[in-house]
Amino acid sequence: MQPDTTDLQQLADDAVALVAERGRAVAGDATVEGIVRATRTRLGVTRFANSFVHQHVGEDTTEVELVVAVDGRTASTSTTRTTAEELGELLDAALASALEQPVDPHWPGATPPAEVVGASRFDAETAEADPTARAELVRAFVDAGAGLDAAGYVDTDASWVAIATTAGQRAAGASTRATVDGIHQTPTSAGSAHQTSTRLGDLDGARAGTIAAGLARDAADFDDLDPGTFEVVLGPEAVATLLTFFAVYGFNAKMHLEGASFVELGAQQLDPSLTILDDPEDPRAVGLPFDAEGSPRRPLTLVDQGVSAALAHDRRTALRAGATTTGAAIPGGESIGAVPLNVRLLGGNRSREELIGGVERGLLITELNYVRVLEPKTQQATGLTRNGTFLIEDGAVTRAVGNLRFTESFLEALAPGRVRGVGADDRLADGEFGPGMVTCPSLHLAAFTFTGGARG
Amino acid sequence: MFEHAARAVEAALAAGAAYADARVVIGRSERLDAQDGELQAARSSVDAGVGVRALVGSSWGFAATSALGDDAAAARAGAEATATAKASALVPGRGLELADVPVVEDSYETPHAENPFAVPLEEKVGVVVGATQTMRAVPGVAVATAQLLFWDVEKWFVSSQGHRIHQHLVESGCGMDATAVGEHETQRRSYPQSFGHVETAGYEMVREADLPGNAQRVAEEAVQLLSADPCPAGELDLILESSQLALQIHESVGHAVELDRILGWEAAFAGTSFLDLSQLGSLRYGSELMTITADATIPRALSTFGYDDEGTPAQRVDIVREGTWVGVLSGRDSAHLAGVEPGGMVRGDGFNRMPMVRMTNVGLEPGEGTLEDIVADTKHGVEMRTNRSWSIDDKRLNFQFGCELGWEIRDGKRTRMVRNPTYTGITPQFWSRLDRLAGRDEWRPWGVPNCGKGQPMQVGHTGHPAAPARFRGVRIGVGG
Structure with a gap:
């Protein structure tokens, strides 16, 4: 299986030609524009629970998404029915819908030509992975926790995407991702492990299973802790949850334009030890080098040593803000806004042991679960710890504790002076x-x- | 379309499946979003394809293709489903069997008065644009949004046991919210509830909801909240209006009684349940006022249908009877394993997602009287309206909810509006404190259109009929 997108690019090009042809027929002299995004997805998921594979799914789907504008009146549609006849019918309906809309004041026009320079990260082995390849990883994960109860999934995801616009932009690429994500459980505890890569061959089911099993066993005999305020060492999965909320609610230019984002550009809002990027050029990054509008994805420093430095824009928010798109458009972005999809918090120089060693009395937290924001501007949020929570005393992990509910402002938690160490992991x-x-x-x-x- | 599905089933059986079923699904959706007096997005979609499920030993295999109408593609999907299930033998478990259900050939259509897709676009745009114009005109409102959402889904289900069922399901929904932005925080009011309210109904539900007629009040409340006092903290009586109670039921009862969670099938992602099947019939879930049913036959409720995606008829199942846990949400495989009757609660999110246990209309049977009666009977408490945030642990035991608006109640009267109201609790302890429940006149079939579960993620539409209720001595006002 190859990263070849010739068929999809042809589908997108044909659909764009159809936009022009049908547009003339439906809308006469009106200016008709369009953005076409054709996607093929090949997804395989092998789920396991009670230490055996119980659900094993695969799909191979092709979808075309269309945004059309008639004299600035817009409508969006998508379909999995992609013959020329079916697309023609859909397009006619979309054009008719657009004609009935008021003018969209934030329509930035169809994406103009812009060179996409980044490379897609596509691995043929991952794209071709069959159910047995995934089941073998599951086998290794399960076997690493003898006597424990394992659950989770291994998946392989390949996407081929082609974009064409009436303004002349064309972009195409293919990407892959594979993940092993699982837990081992004792009757009283659970421990987890996660690995994600653009290559299935990078995943090590046995190593992930060993980590999860170790956490589960270490957490099996625990005491409940009275709630209060503690120093914490958050593992990468827990930190990732905080950063996801920052990305969706904070660095999202639409949220900022509407006054709901915490971001104050130029202000020292986070600790100077924190630098956050949107970095599609990171060799580990998953995804394509262009966004849902077909714009090139640009590396962006969102937070520079704690100073809020930039927002993620798509072409809509860029028009409103007088800025330039950063290539952060996502499907449905008219409502949701622009979201950085390769958020990267730069690593520091402390080992995990050194981070723990710096804690007088606090908690080591593996993951956060069911986190919801109570107030987006303050990033006040609540959620629970999960899959391994441990007490740290005098620089060493001393015992497991029961899961705890937190209610905390993520902004305050990472505020200047509040970050005592950044891991190298x-x-x-x-x-x-x-x-x-x-x-x-x-x-x-x-x-x-x-x-x-x-x-x- | 039945023949197309049958090709997939035949191929799955020929490849060695013990059982197979297939669904051809053609789903249409339409969504209109307005913001601040302007139409923000008009989106439509058509998702069509065939999904086939094959059972081999201890595992389901599932394959889907969007190549609808191509019998060869359907057959390939059937064979792939079986091959996928067979690959699971590398990590095998105990063999799965299916509980018996009637084998039927039938059809079902959602009763609805007005096809929402036939209503002129101009009229629909007018509703959402007009509502946001009204809200945005209220001084202090920074953002006003409104949505209309419609689904029209046709399904053709065929099983290797002989089912042939056609269903045509229609759903309509609407919602709006106003956000006021202060110096340090935002306040929001929504209507009819957070995230929009959806029913199995036609456009008539949009007319009845009357977004334009409620826009002014909603916006004014959002602005008032910015200057409202903080919610008091302490152990107080809690009165929940019915849409917040619906979400409370969803999170602390609906998910907890899903049999796949209880059996550990969703342990890694969604989690498990604090419930153990050995307690079925004896565990005290709540007070005697607590009677919960899962009823897929309630008119206009969001999870009302003719058959689930395994061909099991829609039905009413007792879940909690006068405070005692008596039932679960199940499918044919989980019901057989647990030794209970299959409840007809297995559904998939589109043609390309494997059906799984989903809530139907899991609701609290009404009591007597009105919300005003409950308020008048409360010495000191907080009435909370409309969900703003929700979080619950992976066993469905420890929850914390935030609401948009609260009213402090003293001596039977609403004395002041309070902002950022929150409450927390432990599921059976909380439900044991239910002591007042309003009657059928205030019982509404609320719908939750955004229930996430499964891997890959599936978005489910669930119903939760409820009336306002009071809970004694709840921990209110959880701060950071």
């Missing part, structure tokens, strides 16, 4: 909302507020 860390979006290390924070124990 930066990697693709799968936060609560899916794999492949965040690369980050562990962090030692001065204070994190817990408001209850998971058991009451």
Whole structure:
């Protein structure tokens, strides 16, 4: 299986030609524009629970998404029915819909030609992976925790995307991702491990299973801790969850334009030890070098040594703000806004042991779970710890504790002076909302507020 | 389309499946979003394809293709589903069997008065644009949004046991919210509830919801919240209006009684449940006022249909009866494993997602009286309206909810509006404190259109009928 996108590019080009042809027929002399995005997805997921594979799924789907504008009146549509006849019918309906809309004041026009220089990261082995290849990784994960109860998934995801616009932009590429994400459980505890890469061959099921099993065994005999404010060492998965919220609610230019983002450009809002990028050029980055509008994705420094430095823009928000797109358009961005998809918190120089060694009395937290923002501007959020929570005393992990509920402002948790150490263990860390979006290390924070124990 | 699905099933069986079923699904959706008096997006979609499920030993295999109408592609998907299930033998478990259900040939259509796709676009645009214009005109409102959402789904289900079921499901929804931005925080009010309200109904539900008629009030409340006092903290009586109670039911009852979670099938992602099947029939879930049913036959509720995606008829199942846990949400495989009757609760999100246990209309049976009666009978408490945030642990035991608006109640009267109201609790302890429940006149079939579960993620549409209720001595006002 190859990263060849010739067929999809032809599909996108044909659809763009159809936009012009049908547009003339439906809208006469009106200015008709269009953005076409053709995607083929080949996804395989092998799920396991109670230490055996129970659900094993695969799909191969082709979809065309169309944005059309008639004299600035816009409509969007998508379909998995992609013959010329079916696309023609859909396009006619979209054009008719657009004609009935009021003028879209934020329509930036169809994406103009812009060179896409970044490379797609595509691995043929990952794209071709069959169910047995995934099941073998599951086998290794399960076997690494003898006597424990394993659950999780291994997946392989390949996408081929081609974009064409009536303004002349053409972009195409293919990407792959593979993830092993699982837990081992004792009757009283669970431990987790995650690995994500653009290459299935990078995944090590046995190593992931060993980590998860170790955490589960270490956490099996635990005491509940009274809630309060503690120093914490957050593992990469926990940090990834914080960064995901920053990306969606903070660095999103639409949220900023509407006054709901915490970001104050030029202000020292985070600790000077923190530099956050949107970095599609990181060799570990998952995804394509162009965004949903077909614009090249640009590396962007969002936070420079704690100073809020930039926002993620698509062409809509860029028009509103008088800025330039950063290539952060996502499907549905008219409503959601622009989101950085390769968030990267630069790693530091502390080993995990050194981070723990710097804690007088605090908590080591593997993951956060079911986190929801109570207030976007302050980033006040609540959620729980999961899959391994441990007490640190005098620089050493002393015992496991029960899961805790936190209620904390993520902005305050990372504020100047609140970050006591940045780990050197930066990697693709799968936060609560899916794999492949965040690369980050562990962090030692001065204070994190817990408001209850998971058991009451 | 039945024949197309049958090709997939035949191929799965020929490849060695013990059982197979297939769904041809053609789903249409339309969504209109307006913001600040302007139409923000008009989106439509057509998702069509065939998904086939094959059972071999202890594992399901599932394959889907969007090449609808291509019998050879359907057959390839069937064979692939079986091959995928067979690959699972590398990590095998105990063999799965299916509980018996009636084998039927039937059809079902959502009763609806007005096809939402046939309503002129101009009229629909007018509703959302007009509502946001009204909200945005209120001084202090920074952002006003409104949405209309419509789904029209046709499914053809064929099983190797002989099912042939055609369904045509129609869903309509609407919602709006106003956000006021202060120096340090934002405040939001939504209507009819957060994230929009959806029903199995036609455009008539949009007319009845009357977004334009409620826009002024919603916007004014958002602005008032910016200067409202903070919610008091302490152990107080909590009154929940019905849409927040619906989400409370969803999170702390609906998910907890999903049999796949109880059996550990969702442990790694969604989590498990604090419930153990050995407690079924004896565990005290709540007070005697607590009677919960899962009923897929309630008119207009969001999870009302004719058959689930395994061909099991829609039905009403008792979940909690007068405070005692008596039932679960199940499918044919999980029901057989647990030794219970299959409840017809297995559904997939489109043709390309494997059906799994999903809530139907999991609701709290009504009591007597009204919300005003409950307020008048409360000495000191907080009434909370409309969800703003929700979080619950992986066993569905420890929850924390935030609401958009609160009213402090003293001596039977609403004395002041309070902002950022939150409450927290432990599921069975919380439900044991239910002591007042309003009657059927205030019982509404709320819908949750954004329930995430499964890998790959599936978005489910669930229903939660509820009336306002009071809980005694709840921990209110959880701060950071």
